[in-house]
Amino acid sequence: MVPWYSAFIVGGILCLIGQLVMDLTKAQITPGHILVGYITSGAILSGLGLYQPLVEIGGAGATIPLSGFGHLLTQGTLKAVEQKGLLGAFSGGIEAAAAGITAAVIFGYIAAVIFNPKG
Amino acid sequence: MEEQNLELKNIEQKEYDDLVNKVKPKPPVLKNCIWAFVVGGLICTLAQFIQNYFMGLGMSRQDAASYTSIIMIFLAALATGLGVYDELGKRAGAGSIVPITGFANAIVASAMEFKREGYIFGVGARIFSVAGPTLVFGFAVAFFIGLLKVFINS
């Protein structure tokens, strides 16, 4: 098991990088850009075999940031390719991410039914 | 003549850009970074405690991680519904955007926002307005990496 302070430091640093990108680049970076950037970089780093070591050190500190979600997609795809070949490239990513996406949609919809935006 | 005008306009705009950058205050980078680091770190720490708890119950690491994500998404949805997450986001910046809770917040906020336009074309259509692009890029990159793997294997 990964100790909590490792998760704190790795997760904190990953967020800090995002903050630096937001504050120091000239173009206007919206949360959407940050999310896309993280999932893409996570997926690519994972493909290069560079993300798994970070998960070993940081645990949730590496899997909870959205780059971890990208890592999950890539690893799911790679594993499925090993088993099913080309079909795996089509199905593996979404299978691996299914729990998270469905949770977000279900909870999102329920929240929309229950709550009103307060602004 | 027209080209010359265009060039003049470009120079004028460049000069104006310089003026804007001179007058514009610098963002409080250090303060923002501390907020981002601490809030992002704390969210991940909470997730680590949850994950460790599930693993303590004998769950595999993979399943524990999935349950952890689901719980974090639930907590983010709740905080968004109660109107707390956007207040946190004002201070924490990337600290509350980068974790999966930020992804959940984007989904829930979009869904709630368009409730008044109806449950099908309001909530249903807009729920992925921010998170959709994220998934598109995630799926696409993972697919191409998988495709590459197929070629390497063959």
Add this chain to the structure above:
Amino acid sequence: MPGKKRGKQTVVFHNPPVITSSASIVGPDEGKGPFGSYFDQVLPDYMFGEKTWEKAESKMLREAVKLAINKANLKEDDIEVILAGDLLNQTISANYAARDLSLPLLGLYGACSTMAESLLLGAMLVDGGFFSKVVAATSSHHHTAERQFRFPTEQGVQPTVTTQWTATAAGAVVLQSEGSGPRITAATVGKVVDMGQKDMSNMGSAMAPAAVDTIKAHLDDLKRSPDYYDLILTGDLGKIGKAIAEELFVVKGIVPKPFYNDCGVLLYDENQDVNAGGSGCGCAACMLCGPLLKKMQEGSLKKLLLVATGALMSPTSMFQGESIPCVAHAVAVEMN
């Protein structure tokens, strides 16, 4: 008798229309600002008893118009035309307000410059003898603007140092050919100026050149020096836009500095969480219809040049990589 046009962009009115009454309704945060006590009504919340924020904004506009008509001792029927606009797609706040009032409507879109645009056109209609009683009005609402132009309101987004806060406010004035009150003596129609700014969270910087361009045109066309006015007031440049405008004044050789200010800077207190200041149609509208016209009635302010500034982009044009075109219209309001 010389014509009414001066220079290239400016008109003077031979029978300056009178602002016989004005009304303002603002949201809770605007009510907490330094001018809170000057507004006719401060709403306790953002809903105004309606089901959606859009309906609330439209109601604010409608109620402000009603109140202004009432204060002028007129009936709704007496008004011949209402000139109004707002920030929402197809200017729905104005459309639905005019529907409920069943008054003839000339709908306008000048983004946040709408208050000056409606005053300018209203004054032309009255001075031209086409109508004798018209209403000019506009509104904005923080949440409706946020969800249309930026992000869902519950999304955790960090504001930048240049972000401005769209004011929740509506203002309306009654313009008449006769009566007592401050008069609209001249007006300048602004050019669309675009200095290539693309940052949606830095509108003040995009709009400042348009404001300065219109002020310079106004002064040149009328051969006036800036100190003709007791106050030159831009609409919603905010702190950063104001600082840039001051730099541009120096470049253009006009120095209204001690008499220059901005509604977006004035509307909120230092400690209110609005970053670079206020923005939105309602920003200039409520400042004019609240504190400014009251001060003119009292006699503590005699000559005012209101230069409302508007950014004319749409979310679509921004996604397509276009820069932000801006416009500013100026109206001179004078009290004898």
